[in-house]
Amino acid sequence: MKVTVFGSGYVGLVTGACLADAGNHVVCVDIDAAKVALLNSGQVPIHEPGLEAIVASSRAAGRLSFTTDAAAGVAHGEALFIAVGTPPDETGSADLKYVLAVARGIGEHFTGFKVVADKSTVPVGTGDRVTEAITAELLKRGFAADPAERARLGQPDFTVISNPEFLKEGAAVADFNRPDRIIIGADSTPSGQRGLELIRQIYAPFTLNHDRTMVMDVRSAEFTKYAANAMLATRISFMNELANLAEDLGADIELVRRGIGSDPRIGYSFLYAGTGYGGSCFPKDVSALRRTAAEHGRELRILAAVEAANTAQKDVLGAKIRARFGDDLTGLTFAVWGLSFKPNTDDMRDAPSRVLIAELVRRGALIRAYDPAAMAEAKRVLALDLGGDVGRIAFVESAMAAVAGADALVIVTEWKAFRNPDFAALARGLGRKAIFDGRNLYEPSVVEAAGLAYFPIGRRQVS
Numbered sequence: 413m414k415v416t417v418f419g420s421g422y423v424g425l426v427t428g429a430c431l432a433d434a435g436n437h438v439v440c441v442d443i444d445a446a447k448v449a450l451l452n453s454g455q456v457p458i459h460e461p462g463l464e465a466i467v468a469s470s471r472a473a474g475r476l477s478f479t480t481d482a483a484a485g486v487a488h489g490e491a492l493f494i495a496v497g498t499p500p501d502e503t504g505s506a507d508l509k510y511v512l513a514v515a516r517g518i519g520e521h522f523t524g525f526k527v528v529a530d531k532s533t534v535p536v537g538t539g540d541r542v543t544e545a546i547t548a549e550l551l552k553r554g555f556a557a558d559p560a561e562r563a564r565l566g567q568p569d570f571t572v573i574s575n576p577e578f579l580k581e582g583a584a585v586a587d588f589n590r591p592d593r594i595i596i597g598a599d600s601t602p603s604g605q606r607g608l609e610l611i612r613q614i615y616a617p618f619t620l621n622h623d624r625t626m627v628m629d630v631r632s633a634e635f636t637k638y639a640a641n642a643m644l645a646t647r648i649s650f651m652n653e654l655a656n657l658a659e660d661l662g663a664d665i666e667l668v669r670r671g672i673g674s675d676p677r678i679g680y681s682f683l684y685a686g687t688g689y690g691g692s693c694f695p696k697d698v699s700a701l702r703r704t705a706a707e708h709g710r711e712l713r714i715l716a717a718v719e720a721a722n723t724a725q726k727d728v729l730g731a732k733i734r735a736r737f738g739d740d741l742t743g744l745t746f747a748v749w750g751l752s753f754k755p756n757t758d759d760m761r762d763a764p765s766r767v768l769i770a771e772l773v774r775r776g777a778l779i780r781a782y783d784p785a786a787m788a789e790a791k792r793v794l795a796l797d798l799g800g801d802v803g804r805i806a807f808v809e810s811a812m813a814a815v816a817g818a819d820a821l822v823i824v825t826e827w828k829a830f831r832n833p834d835f836a837a838l839a840r841g842l843g844r845k846a847i848f849d850g851r852n853l854y855e856p857s858v859v860e861a862a863g864l865a866y867f868p869i870g871r872r873q874v875s
């Protein structure tokens with residue numbers, strides 16, 4: 413099938429590449445000319461396991477191409493996916509300017525029948541706004557506003573479908589290829605049902621053994637996306653608060669996690685205490701959902717608490733460091749392992765490492781930072797965060813190079829390569845012999861045996 417994807421970011425590029433890999437002919441449209449040029453030269457601008465290989469093979473097979481030409485993109489696809497950003501606006505709501513710009517571009521150019529499938533995370537009711545934006549362009553082109561009238565006159569027809577995306581960064585290709593569910597929100601008109609069938613066909617190869625497609629109305633589909641992210645964020649904040657209490661109580665949150673996870677009503681996933689959730693989605697989606705509620709005169713009290721707990725948790729490592737070394741950190745050097753908001757990505761959006769590093773630098777410390785994939789992006793965003801004042805941060809080539817000359821080690825992101833370090837070498841390298849572990853990677857007794865102080869989250873501290 414012929415498919416066009418608007419937006420070549422984490423979601424759009426993965427969607428385009430995976431759909432091309434499944435045999436579709438895909439054109440990806442992006443307004444960022446530099447990104448399009450890079451992709452057309454065979455490079456992939458983001459770190460996502462497995463992505464480069466399918467981009468390369470699909471391009472070689474002639475099934476995947478990139479362009480800035482929206483009109484060509486609209487002409488190409490029977491299905492047009494919208495996967496552009498929906499960042500927070502100044503009120504905390506999702507900014508729809510990119511989504512609506514794509515909608516207008518579609519309305520300006522399309523002929524025949526198109527299914528417009530929205531993959532961006534958008535507030536409930538956005539499907540209607542996209543329909544209105546496309547219809548307004550059709551009116552300008554002299555076509556009828558009413559779909560039945562357009563059908564009678566043989567004029568261009570379209571439907572807007574909600575198809576929220578649930579992939580996780582760092583596992584995006586795997587998640588897209590083996591989705592837990594595919595949500596399709598369609599209306600009950602003949603065009604809506606025609607669009608639904610087209611989208612179903614596109615996803616058929618991804619649901620071969622067990623149909624995971626769930627069909628619902630557009631508003632419920634839009635809401636499902638926010639509900640899922642808000643629920644996951646809630647679990648994390650809940651566990652972070654219990655972890656902090658576990659430290660006061662002399663209990664071990666890792667044992668508690670396993671204890672409650674074994675209850676199938678609770679399950680094991682997303683119960684890891686840490687440094688607070690980050691990334692491009694949970695923070696903005698929790699905030700946008702609260703905003704939607706406020707617009708309807710409601711307060712989502714639980715989500716207000718989830719946000720507050722998360723903001724506080726981002727300082728959990730800073731607080732432990734202050735408790736150990738005092739408020740003035742002048743003269744101390746901290747090795748920081750892991751900068752991206754989670755492993756297997758170079759994404760620094762809302763990464764907890766940014767809060768930690770700003771705090772340590774503000775208190776006079778020096779930083780030796782290392783991340784397996786996010787070094788370039790970290791340099792860029794930390795320079796922005798610190799107003800260009802990055803002289804106190806050394807970006808080094810390896811985990812052990814970060815430790816050389818450092819007083820203490822701080823682990824912010826749980827990259828696999830950090831899981832089994834040479835503790836004896838760490839003990840020799842760290843001047844003040846301490847590890848602050850925001851991801852509970854080690855057994856306290858093992859770290860203790862190496863002669864190191866150990867400050868994990870919600871577990872026994874070894875000091």
Ligand SMILES: NC(=O)C1=CN([C@@H]2O[C@H](COP(=O)(O)OP(=O)(O)OC[C@H]3O[C@@H](n4cnc5c(N)ncnc54)[C@H](O)[C@@H]3O)[C@@H](O)[C@H]2O)C=CC1
Binds near residue numbers: 420442496513534
């Ligand atoms: N990053 C993730 O893991 C997930 C993100 N989402 C949602 O998907 C949407 C996209 O997120 P990301 O891929 O992370 O964003 P991103 O910021 O990585 O990529 C967005 C892309 O859209 C392009 N763009 C902006 N306006 C455009 C236009 N008019 N035409 C064509 N391209 C345009 C930008 O240049 C950029 O390359 C957001 O709504 C997000 O909430 C949903 C699930 C997972």
Ligand SMILES: O=C(O)[C@H]1O[C@H](OP(=O)(O)OP(=O)(O)OC[C@H]2O[C@@H](n3ccc(=O)[nH]c3=O)[C@H](O)[C@@H]2O)[C@H](O)[C@@H](O)[C@@H]1O
Binds near residue numbers: 641682685
């Ligand atoms: O809407 C989105 O963009 C996506 O948001 C999340 O995916 P992502 O942000 O890529 O990464 P997650 O693995 O969910 O991690 C988010 C944050 O929560 C933290 N986290 C996660 C799990 C956990 O148990 N504890 C915890 O602190 C991570 O460290 C990270 O900072 C969701 O998991 C995806 O289903 C969703 O599609």
